Structures are given as structure tokens and as C-alpha cells.
Amino acid sequence: MNLLTNYHSHCEFCDGHAPMEEFVKEAIAEGFSAYGISSHAPFPVPNNCNMHRERMSAYLDEFHRLKALYSSQIELYVGLEIDFLDDSFNPSISYFRELPLDYRIGSVHYIVTPDGTPIDTDGSPDRFKTYIDTYFEGDVDEAVHRFYRSSFRLIELGGFDFLGHLDKIGLNASLYRPGLDHEAWYRRLVADYLEAIAARHLMVEVNTKAWATRGRFFPNEDYFEQMHRLGIRVVVNSDAHIPTKINAGRPEALQALARAGYTAVWQLSRGEWVEVPLEG
Numbered sequence: 001m002n003l004l005t006n007y008h009s010h011c012e013f014c015d016g017h018a019p020m021e022e023f024v025k026e027a028i029a030e031g032f033s034a035y036g037i038s039s040h041a042p043f044p045v046p047n048n049c050n051m052h053r054e055r056m057s058a059y060l061d062e063f064h065r066l067k068a069l070y071s072s073q074i075e076l077y078v079g080l081e082i083d084f085l086d087d088s089f090n091p092s093i094s095y096f097r098e099l100p101l102d103y104r105i106g107s108v109h110y111i112v113t114p115d116g117t118p119i120d121t122d123g124s125p126d127r128f129k130t131y132i133d134t135y136f137e138g139d140v141d142e143a144v145h146r147f148y149r150s151s152f153r154l155i156e157l158g159g160f161d162f163l164g165h166l167d168k169i170g171l172n173a174s175l176y177r178p179g180l181d182h183e184a185w186y187r188r189l190v191a192d193y194l195e196a197i198a199a200r201h202l203m204v205e206v207n208t209k210a211w212a213t214r215g216r217f218f219p220n221e222d223y224f225e226q227m228h229r230l231g232i233r234v235v236v237n238s239d240a241h242i243p244t245k246i247n248a249g250r251p252e253a254l255q256a257l258a259r260a261g262y263t264a265v266w267q268l269s270r271g272e273w274v275e276v277p278l279e280g
Contacts, residue, residue: 007036008237092159106160198230208249209239224260
């Protein structure tokens with residue numbers, strides 16, 4: 001089976017920078033066997049990234065138009081990247097369970113500060129620094145712990161097919177305090193999270209979005225061997241926001257997984273998740 005796939009991408013229905021059809025055309029041109037659109041799901045905190053709920057019907061209609069148009073050339077799938085905020089808003093709530101989606105990505109972007117303000121941990125390093133200084137009085141460790149408390153609760157509640165960009169806060173946190181993501185307490189936190197993921201037999205995304213700019217995957221390559229030992233299944237995605245990035249970092253991620261002992265990744269085929277060998 002062709003290893004060219006991607007199930008994490010953002011088009012103009014959220015914070016992507018091109019129409020959905022342009023991503024599909026690029027996937028066909030690059031020889032992809034399957035492609036998934038996964039706009040940021042509606043979210044109760046106003047922002048410039050998430051799709052508005054009133055656009056959901058148009059989002060699904062446009063996907064089905066493209067699926068009918070290009071079905072002879074590529075397998076197309078529709079999903080959402082769904083944020084965890086708290087027990088009242090996460091991938092497990094009925095609104096998301098009832099949508100006619102092919103798959104769901106469960107991600108943590110936001111944490112709630114001590115004064116109850118939801119803040120995005122996934123923005124620019126400068127904005128992250130402002131948030132930590134303003135809402136946490138410089139206590140970046142507390143912000144990280146809140147991120148992982150939300151992450152643990154996300155996997156307890158479920159409602160998704162795979163976890164999106166696990167360990168992503170490690171990038172901004174380490175830019176705030178260099179070396180933080182290599183400190184023993186942080187590595188133990190991620191290791192404990194991976195063990196909890198494995199115990200629930202969940203699938204994890206290897207996100208390649210920052211490979212070209214930061215030389216980093218999410219989760220960091222440092223954890224790939226542990227993931228393999230724990231038997232965690234992986235799906236490799238680029239988190240593309242422009243069509244030309246749909247395959248960015250994928251070859252490097254597959255090589256890194258192979259070095260860690262992986263012999264296969266998981267992909268959608270005829271609507272089912274299947275194991276695909278890295279070679280042959």
C-alpha cells in the first residue's frame with residue numbers, strides 16, 4: 001500500500017490558507033493514496049483558528065462534493081481536530097459523536113489559568129511568554145502540568161481516533177526556559193502519559209509540522225523507542241495549513257520511526273484503520 005497519506009490538514013474553513021479543493025488536488029498530484037481534511041472544530045472560546053459551528057454543514061457539503069468529484073483518483077476522508085477544554089467540551093460530547101465524520105483527532109491547545117481564563121498554548125513563542133508571565137507569574141512548570149492534566153483527562157473521556165501532536169507544549173515551554181523539555185520531571189510526565197495511552201490501546205499521531213523549522217516532531221523523537229516498546233500504534237501527519245506542505249517531514253518521520261524499531265504505521269483504507277509496513 002502507498003505510504004503517501006495525511007489525515008491532519010486545515011483549509012479555509014478554519015485557519016488554513018487555501019480552499020479544501022486545493023489540498024485535494026495537491027494530494028492527487030503528489031500521488032497520495034488517501035487524504036483527510038480535519039478543520040479545527042467549533043470551540044466555545046472565540047479565536048481566529050476554529051471553524052464556526054454555523055459553517056459545519058457547508059464544510060461537510062464541500063467535502064462530499066469533492067469526494068464525488070475525485071473518488072476515482074484518491075480516497076478522501078473528512079474529520080475534525082477537536083479540542084479538549086474541560087468535561088463539558090471535548091471530543092466525547094454528543095455534538096461531535098453525532099456528526100457524520102470518518103475520524104476525529106483529539107488535541108489539547110488550551111489550558112485554563114488560575115483565574116479561570118482559557119489560553120492557547122500553541123501560538124507564537126512571544127505570545128506564550130506573555131501568557132506565562134501574565135497569568136502564571138512566570139511559573140511555566142504549572143502551565144505544563146495543567147496541559148498534561150487536560151491531556152490525561154482527554155484520554156479518559158475518549159471520543160477520538162488518534163491523539164494530535166502530543167508533547168507540543170514542550171516546544172514553547174523549552175523556548176521560554178531552554179532545556180525544560182529535557183528536565184527529568186518533564187520527561188517523566190510524558191513517559192507516564194504514554195503509558196496511560198498504551199493501557200487504553202490508543203493511536204498517536206506523529207506530527208511533522210515543525211520538522212522543517214525546528215527539527216522536531218510531536219511527540220519528540222526521543223519518545224519513539226518507548227512508544228514502540230509500549231506497542232503504541234502511530235499515524236504520521238503533516239498538520240498542513242497550505243497545500244504544498246501536505247508531505248512535509250513525512251519521509252524523515254518514517255525514517256525516525258524505523259530507527260526506533262517501528263516496522264509499520266496505520267492508515268485508512270476503505271474506511272478502516274489498517275497496518276501498513278514501512279517497507280515492501
